[in-house]
Amino acid sequence: MGSPARKVRSFLYRYFPVILLFVVVLNEVDFNYLNLKYFSFNFSYILIFYYSIKRSQSLGYVYIFIAGLFNDVVAGTPPGLSSLMYLILCGAAAYLRNITLRPSLIKDGIFFLITILITNSLLFIALNFVFDYELELFDQIINITFTFLLYFLFSNIFNLFEKYLMRNNNVR
Amino acid sequence: METSRDDFVIALRSAFLKKGAQQRFSLLSLIFFSIIFLILGSLNFKATNYAKIVIEEIVYRSSFVISLPENLIKDNYLVVQNYLELYKVNEKNKSELKELKSKNISKNIIEYENIRLKQLIDDYFVAGNQIFAKVLIDKKSPFLRSVIVNKGSKNNIKLGMAVLDDIYFIGKVVEVNYTTSRVLLISDVNSKIPVSLEPNSIQAIMSGNGDEEGIIEYISDANLKNKSEKLIVFTSGMAGLFKSGIPIGQINRKNFLLDKEFMIDFYTDLSQLKYVKILSFKKEFLNPSIQVEEKVSKIDIENLKNSKKENINFLKKQKKISEEIRKKLEDKNGLLNKQLTKLRKENTELNNLISKKNIIISQERLKESDVEFLELNLLYGNKCSKDNIKNILKKKYKVGTPEYRDCVANKGKY
Numbered sequence: 001m002g003s004p005a006r007k008v009r010s011f012l013y014r015y016f017p018v019i020l021l022f023v024v025v026l027n028e029v030d031f032n033y034l035n036l037k038y039f040s041f042n043f044s045y046i047l048i049f050y051y052s053i054k055r056s057q058s059l060g061y062v063y064i065f066i067a068g069l070f071n072d073v074v075a076g077t078p079p080g081l082s083s084l085m086y087l088i089l090c091g092a093a094a095y096l097r098n099i100t101l102r103p104s105l106i107k108d109g110i111f112f113l114i115t116i117l118i119t120n121s122l123l124f125i126a127l128n129f130v131f132d133y134e135l136e137l138f139d140q141i142i143n144i145t146f147t148f149l150l151y152f153l154f155s156n157i158f159n160l161f162e163k164y165l166m167r168n169n170n171v172r
Numbered sequence: 173m174e175t176s177r178d179d180f181v182i183a184l185r186s187a188f189l190k191k192g193a194q195q196r197f198s199l200l201s202l203i204f205f206s207i208i209f210l211i212l213g214s215l216n217f218k219a220t221n222y223a224k225i226v227i228e229e230i231v232y233r234s235s236f237v238i239s240l241p242e243n244l245i246k247d248n249y250l251v252v253q254n255y256l257e258l259y260k261v262n263e264k265n266k267s268e269l270k271e272l273k274s275k276n277i278s279k280n281i282i283e284y285e286n287i288r289l290k291q292l293i294d295d296y297f298v299a300g301n302q303i304f305a306k307v308l309i310d311k312k313s314p315f316l317r318s319v320i321v322n323k324g325s326k327n328n329i330k331l332g333m334a335v336l337d338d339i340y341f342i343g344k345v346v347e348v349n350y351t352t353s354r355v356l357l358i359s360d361v362n363s364k365i366p367v368s369l370e371p372n373s374i375q376a377i378m379s380g381n382g383d384e385e386g387i388i389e390y391i392s393d394a395n396l397k398n399k400s401e402k403l404i405v406f407t408s409g410m411a412g413l414f415k416s417g418i419p420i421g422q423i424n425r426k427n428f429l430l431d432k433e434f435m436i437d438f439y440t441d442l443s444q445l446k447y448v449k450i451l452s453f454k455k456e457f458l459n460p461s462i463q464v465e466e467k468v469s470k471i472d473i474e475n476l477k478n479s480k481k482e483n484i485n486f487l488k489k490q491k492k493i494s495e496e497i498r499k500k501l502e503d504k505n506g507l508l509n510k511q512l513t514k515l516r517k518e519n520t521e522l523n524n525l526i527s528k529k530n531i532i533i534s535q536e537r538l539k540e541s542d543v544e545f546l547e548l549n550l551l552y553g554n555k556c557s558k559d560n561i562k563n564i565l566k567k568k569y570k571v572g573t574p575e576y577r578d579c580v581a582n583k584g585k586y
Contacts, residue, residue, distance in 0.1 A: 022238075023238055026231065026234055026235040026238045026239070027235070027238050027239050027242050061197055061198075061199055061202050062197060062202070064202075065202050065205070065206060068206065069209075069227055070227065070230075070231050073224075073227055073228050073231040073232075074231060074235060078210055078213055078214060079209060079210070079213045079220070079223075079224050079227065080206040080207070080208075080209035080210035080213060081206075081210055083202075083206040083209070084203060084206040084207060084210065087199055087202050087203045087206060088203070090199055091187050091188050091199050091203070092187075094186070094187035094188070094199065095183055095184055095187040095188075097187075098182075098183040098186050098187055099179070099183045130214075131214065
């Protein structure tokens with residue numbers, strides 16, 4: 001029997017990634033109200049990739065699949081497309097996890113860049129050529145660039161958060 | 173090579189096919205599922221459509237709830253931004269207000285100046301009698317452009333009174349009955365109104381052309397040098413009937429540039445008159461000037477008061493500063509006086525000391541001379557003394573006399 005604070009921390013440790021993923025997907029973190037023309041990033045990609053590498057059991061594939069469906073509804077893209085991209089990202093992360101003996105942030109970042117380049121290319125091709133959506137290539141490049149750059153920042157923040165939960169809770 | 177390819181295949185297989193500890197489905201199966209979902213969705217399959225509707229229902233409701241905090245932040249951000257904008261606008265308005273206030277002051281000054289100058293040139297000032305009338309008959313005859321209004325001599329209407337529509341001049345009273353009057357419109361050919369073309373103050377006579385326009389008569393083209401200017405027609409007040417400066421219309425640009433007749437487009441549509449204002453203008457000899465004088469004198473008095481107040485304040489400040497300086501000087505003076513008395517005291521003490529020292533020095537000198545005399549006396553006393561037998565033939569002195577002393581001092585020589 002733990003204290004309520006410990007219970008909360010334990011709950012957070014277990015469900016924080018899933019909750020955050022659904023909040024991000026439903027809320028669509030876009031910072032559009034800042035009126036920054038050349039700024040956009042895909043936070044859900046960062047989140048999924050990070051937790052698939054670090055703690056794959058925290059983000060179930062089914063949750064990711066549902067989150068993708070939700071994202072499609074919010075963004076107005078064909079249902080199933082975001083799920084596919086998220087799952088490909090998960091696959092890439094799982095592959096990286098399997099082949100990595102000594103994890104390093106730089107390697108993760110570079111692999112993340114390659115993965116998002118592939119997934120965004122697939123997304124662009126599918127939307128432009130299959131589903132007749134009009135996408136700006138330049139916006140995609142901006143999005144990829146900022147997603148890649150912000151991966152380092154957010155992975156550090158997540159690291160700190162994970163360390164905090166692990167140290168204070170002994171939840172494992 | 174074989175081993176690395178095997179590793180790659182194993183890693184890939186493990187990533188896509190292996191179910192994790194808490195995973196119910198493998199990644200590959202979910203990928204296939206999403207591809208199938210995608211295809212069926214694009215084919216408008218019924219089941220996927222229902223699923224889509226259910227998902228949309230869930231997403232829209234939950235999205236609204238989840239977006240609340242972000243929306244709150246967004247709204248606050250926008251509110252702050254609005255406040256910042258408001259602040260900027262306020263600052264701008266403040267500066268504009270300041271500018272306008274100063275302009276208003278200068279406008280008031282110009283107004284007063286204008287009234288004074290008008291007074292100087294003996295012009296008319298105010299409308300003496302203002303009557304509103306309804307247009308009863310407007311026959312729109314091609315021969316006589318006039319209207320009948322429902323006010324007459326009963327209402328103090330007199331011949332020659334000016335008729336205005338709002339602020340624009342439209343004609344004058346040419347016939348007065350007990351309850352009605354006839355107004356000759358400015359578009360009538362018989363209407364001759366002295367006008368002034370602004371901004372150059374060109375004097376002319378305006379006549380009507382029987383239609384809806386006016387014609388400028390008795391004007392030379394030489395006066396109109398700059399044709400690019402927009403010329404506005406006002407009453408000039410020359411004949412003494414109307415006040416000067418009542419707007420009538422403006423010169424028709426097309427005809428003007430083609431060097432045709434100077435036609436005037438009236439500001440008022442004379443065919444649509446319903447209510448008019450009939451005015452007579454009184455020559456104001458005293459009242460306005462007195463009012464203006466009063467206003468100006470009030471301003472002068474206020475200015476004088478203000479300047480006096482400022483002077484008094486200035487003098488008070490000056491007095492305060494002077495008192496402070498005086499106090500400081502007094503303090504310094506007291507300090508210096510104290511120092512002076514101290515120095516004087518020291519001076520007297522030193523003088524006393526010097527005189528004492530001088531006495532001691534003189535005594536010492538006396539002693540020294542005595543010692544010297546005694547030394548010389550020992551050596552040469554016998555040469556000068558009368559008591560010595562050897563000096564019988566020489567001139568000798570008695571011991572103790574001044575001559576003896578001199579002799580000793582001269583070492584026994586005479």
